[in-house]
Amino acid sequence: MDRRRVEEAVMKGLMKAATLLIVGVLGLIMLTILVRGIRAMSWSMLTQTPKGGFYLGREGGILNAIVGSFYIAGGATGLAFAAAVPVVLYLNVFCRRGSRTAAVIRFLLDVLWGVPSIVFGAFGFLLMLAVGLRASLLGGILTVSLFVLPILCRAMDEVVRMIPTDLLESSYALGATRLQTAVRVVLRQASAGILTAVLIAFGRGVGDAASVLFTAGYSDQIPQSLTRPAATLPLAIFFQLGTPFPQVQDRAYAAALILTVVVLATSLLSRRLGRRLTRHSIS
């Protein structure tokens, strides 16, 4: 009798300890990034490109990577969104509930979601070789858009799937076609969730390093055209942390702080907006 009580107490203690440890690790990570990042942060970090020599120049900031990351993640999310909207509408409006085709496509998208980003990077590079494109802003956008496509599709799909069938049926009852229903009812009803999905995809796209490693290249300049290489925040961190120069490493810490803030702000924003916009839809 008593042993059972002791065992339960011990296990419960271990569980609480494990939970605390995980929270502690999270705190430690945030603290590390915050302390190093703030120490390295300055106004010129945000407003200047690196100066004083290619790659290893010890002055200037990381504007090139900030702008590059927004170009690539923004472009890729936009591109993937354009592809994901018809896919999601097809799965939910044009396919019947319980359709086999839809189930298979969803399954494949889930599988695609699990593909490591380095594989996307390698495959994107393969594609670029095939069409003669060199590491560039465009290459990065294309590759990252492949990377975020399954995330966007499945996140939007989950929202759109929640729309009650009655709502679609009441639109059909007015004589609307599936396309009209999809565009005017479904998209509007799911707008909050769709925005959330877009922000999630952007957050994932902006933070990923392996997919842009070979495809976007790296440059100290802000890219002036789609065919020029572009720096990104993850790679700015990765390359500059590995250098022996403290001034260059500082740029990595600053970039890590900015990247973390951008990603977390995106995720917070998506929660907030998601909650606020649901007011306009019928539940």
Added chain:
Amino acid sequence: MNQPHIRVENLNVYYGSDHSLRDVSIELPGRQIIAVIGPSGCGKTTFLKSLNRMVELAEGARVTGRVLVDGEDIYSPTAEVTAIRKKMGLLSQTPRPLPMSIYENVAYGPRIHGLNDRRKLDEIVEFRLRQVGLWEEVKDRLGQPASRISIGQQQRLCLARGLAVEPEIILADEPTSALDPMSSRRIEECFLELKKDYTIVIVTHILRQARRLADYAAFFYCGRLVEHGPAARMFENPTQRETIEYVKGIIS
């Protein structure tokens, strides 16, 4: 008349701001079948679950008052909740076999209370399965998952599982509502057999079932205990307006 087996004093149950059970006081006699009747949502199930402190498992549930079993308050801070629950078998609305074999389902209770002797467990399993009339039906497939037998058999298995921890009281929450008429009858027959040794509290919304089984009855309405007494009097001569209407079938 027997000694009261369970005594409930000023029992109140709240779910969040919902006052589900209002100031219930009742004495339940031992070794009888006590039917708890009333329309759905009247607090019958809450009352039943407060007898073995299962009510506390719901998020935000709060209990005041006392429930004395054999004179011991089960809500007192020193009460040992597992010992209390061991004293009472629970039969739920739909049978819930545990995710293991037929044998393991019955042996589960004795095992968690520290019995590991295989021979004794074999004995217990056979004895309890015979007690609910299931032994002949399943003796050749004791190793199969319990989910494979029919629903009616599952419910009897659950009863056997409860009996295996040697309770004094059986709490049954509409135990036949998911079963076909034949299986329901077998459960009822089990109860009539078992009341020689056990106190059985059965929640039911089937009046005829209550009439068939009960020695004692308690009528709940809107969270209040309206009336209680020996079954014959309750069904023939109810005194309260709500009880009269319920027994006549005007409210249900």
Added chain:
Amino acid sequence: MGLPNRTKRSRLYDRAAAVLMGVLARLSGLIVIVIAAGLFWKSVPILKNQSLSALLFSSEWYPLRGQFGFLPFIMGSLWVTGTAMILAVPLCLLTAIYLAEYAPRGIREGMRPLIDLLAGIPSVVYGVWGVLVVVPWVKRAAGWFGYSTSGYCVLSAGIVLAVMIFPVIIHMTVEILRAVPQEIREASLSLGATQWQTIKKVVLRKAFGGVLAAIVLGLSRAFGETIAVLMVAGNAVRSPTGFLDAAYPLPALIANNYGEMMSIPLYDSAMMLACLILLGIVLVFNVLAKLVLMRIQKEIQ
């Protein structure tokens, strides 16, 4: 009455949209297959040149001499992933069980955004944390026990990876546990079982498949992780023999050598094969986990 009749045109649009969207949806589903096919096509030259078993089980990695033995990298991946799992699985299960079964609602709700936060941190940032905190810590801790290491080793990579897969495993395990019907908990508790006995013997038994799937998903995530591992694993071309040896996992190999691959014959094909191996392993894990989860979902409905 006064409504214009545009039914015909609407229906035409509708049918065109159905076809177009159908094609697009099918294409998006095909991407994963196209990726696998593309990598395979590019791996053909090296597969023709050398036998697959020689590639997988040889430790001779001398690209300039045309020798491509992947064993050190495969072993590197196994060591690093294995270490991560050893660390992550017990911690995640304990935490998930606590959150799903014991924790008061407030703590459960409060932990959710924290777990999401952990999931949202980019892998390169985990790498920075690894370099700044984990690597020096491992170096110092090893010193206390009389070992010398640079800190860039299997253990460091394992720790960083473990933290990265915490949210994957915890989140899914909590969901799985919460989906176990309350009634079977009650059935066990009503027999006088303690809560822990109920969890151990009933809840975990019922949730076994799902929890396994959650672990496998974490495993595949760890296996494919690149940048963070690359930053802390040490990257020496040699099969590790202990937790304090440097490791060179497959993703790190690909990431590090992609640039120079064009000049050496067969090198690019070898890299593509590495990608294909990585993809294959991850896909097998993912598909298995997904199938288990789909069965559970059907069971619940």
